[in-house]
Amino acid sequence: MNKTSYFSLLCKRNIAIMVLSNMAIGLMDGPMRWLLPLLLMEKGGPFLVGLSFSIANLGDTVIALLGGQFSDRFGRKIMLVISSLFYTIGSLLLFLAFWKGSLNFIIIGMIATIFIYGLSGISSGSTLALITESISEEDAGKALSLVSFGGLMGRILGSSFIGILFRENPVKALIAMTVFSAISVLLRLQLKETLQLKSMGENISLIEHLKGMINAVKMLGSLCILSIVALIILNGLSLAICGNYYSPYLTENFGLDSAKVGMIFSLLGLIQLLLTPVAGIVVDRYDYGFLNGLILGNVLSGGFLLVFSLTHLPFVAVLAMIISSGLGVFHSIGYDVMMAKISENRFRATIYSGMMAVWNGMFILGPVVGSLLYSSNPQLTFIIASVLLLATLMPIGKIAYYFRNTALNKRI
Numbered sequence: 001m002n003k004t005s006y007f008s009l010l011c012k013r014n015i016a017i018m019v020l021s022n023m024a025i026g027l028m029d030g031p032m033r034w035l036l037p038l039l040l041m042e043k044g045g046p047f048l049v050g051l052s053f054s055i056a057n058l059g060d061t062v063i064a065l066l067g068g069q070f071s072d073r074f075g076r077k078i079m080l081v082i083s084s085l086f087y088t089i090g091s092l093l094l095f096l097a098f099w100k101g102s103l104n105f106i107i108i109g110m111i112a113t114i115f116i117y118g119l120s121g122i123s124s125g126s127t128l129a130l131i132t133e134s135i136s137e138e139d140a141g142k143a144l145s146l147v148s149f150g151g152l153m154g155r156i157l158g159s160s161f162i163g164i165l166f167r168e169n170p171v172k173a174l175i176a177m178t179v180f181s182a183i184s185v186l187l188r189l190q191l192k193e194t195l196q197l198k199s200m201g202e203n204i205s206l207i208e209h210l211k212g213m214i215n216a217v218k219m220l221g222s223l224c225i226l227s228i229v230a231l232i233i234l235n236g237l238s239l240a241i242c243g244n245y246y247s248p249y250l251t252e253n254f255g256l257d258s259a260k261v262g263m264i265f266s267l268l269g270l271i272q273l274l275l276t277p278v279a280g281i282v283v284d285r286y287d288y289g290f291l292n293g294l295i296l297g298n299v300l301s302g303g304f305l306l307v308f309s310l311t312h313l314p315f316v317a318v319l320a321m322i323i324s325s326g327l328g329v330f331h332s333i334g335y336d337v338m339m340a341k342i343s344e345n346r347f348r349a350t351i352y353s354g355m356m357a358v359w360n361g362m363f364i365l366g367p368v369v370g371s372l373l374y375s376s377n378p379q380l381t382f383i384i385a386s387v388l389l390l391a392t393l394m395p396i397g398k399i400a401y402y403f404r405n406t407a408l409n410k411r412i
Helices: 006-010 013-074 076-100 102-117 119-133 137-168 170-188 206-218 222-254 258-285 289-310 314-341 345-376 378-390 393-405
Strands: none
Touching: 006 013, 006 137, 013 076, 013 119, 013 137, 013 170, 013 222, 013 258, 013 345, 076 119, 076 170, 119 137, 119 314, 119 345, 137 170, 137 258, 137 314, 222 258, 222 289, 222 314, 222 345, 222 378, 222 393, 258 289, 258 314, 289 314, 289 378, 289 393, 314 345, 345 378
8 A cells, every 4th residue: 555755745735734833832832841840830839830730731631522522513623723822822921920020920820821731732632633634544643743743843943942042031032932822823724624514513512422422432342442541541640740840850950950951852852853753654654553652652761761760860861851751752643543543533533532631631630749749759750650651561452452353343
C-alpha cells in the first residue's frame, strides 16, 4: 500500500493550517510551560502552583467532555477556534496580572492558568478528529506527528526567545505571547470543516448523544477499555505529580537561572522535534506500531525519569530529563493512532474527549499531591512519578493482547 509523504500531507489545507496554528500556540505555550510555574512559585509557593493547576484541570476535565460532544454535533472547526480564543484570553490575563502586582497576581494569575490549561481543552477531541478525517487512515501517524512537529517547533523558538526577552523586559515578553496566541485564532478560522454536514446540528440532546457513545464503547469490551483507562491514569498521574516542578527543581537543586532553564527547555523541544517524525514513521510502518510508541513513551521514559530523580550531577539530570520528556512524543502519537483505530466519525471526538477527561482528571489530584511531595521531599516527587510510568507496562501488555487477538471489526 502506497503511503503519502510528509510533503504531500503538508500540502493538504487542514494539515498545513493546523501545523501553522499549533506553531503559533507553541510560541506562547513553550515558555508558558516553565514560566508560569516559576511565577506562581515566586508569588505563592508550591501550594499556589498545585492549587492553580488543580483548578485549571478540573475545568479541563469537564470542558473536554462537553467539547467532544459539541464537536461531534456542531463541527470540529468551531471548537478549535474557541480553544485558541481561550489561549489568547489567558495570555492577556497573565500580562495584566504581572502588570498589576503581587496580590492581584495571585488572583488573576490563577484565572489565567484556568483559561490556558483548563478551558482551552475544549478542542482535545476536535484536533484528533479533524486531522484523521482530513487524511487516509494509513497516514494517521505521520499526519499527527506533522501537526505535533509544528507545535514543538513553536515551543523551541518560543521557549528560548521568550526566556531571554522575559529576563530583559517581562512586559514585552507577555505581550508577545498574547500576540502569538491571537495569530492561532486567525489561522484556525481558515480551516475546512471535516464533519459531514448531515450529522451536524442534528436534533439530539447531549444526554442522548452520551448514551449512544456509552453503548458504542461497550462494543469494545471491558479488557480493552479498562486497559486504556489504566494507561491513561498512570501516565496522567505521573505527569501531573512532577510536571510543574522541573523548572523549580533545576533552579533550586542545580542553581540554574531562568535563561538557562529556558535554553534547556528549548533543547528539549529540539529533541522532541527530531523524534516526532520518527514516531510517526514507527507507528505507521507496522500494523500495531502504536504499541511500540506506548512502550517507548511510557516505560522507557519512566526509566530515564528515575535516573533524573536519583542523580546529583547537573549534566546527568538535564540529560535524563531531556531523554525522558523527549520519548513522550512516542506515547502521544501512539496513543492518538490507537484511539483513531478504535473509533469512527460519529463518536470520534466524544470518545477521545471522554478519555482525555479521565487523563485530565489526574491533573486535579496530581498537582496537589505533587505540591505536598515537593514541599516535603522534591526528589521523592520524581521517584513516584517514574514508578507510575514504569507500571504502564501492565496495561500496555493487555492492550497488545486485545489488538492481536481480537478482530478490528469491533470498531465504534
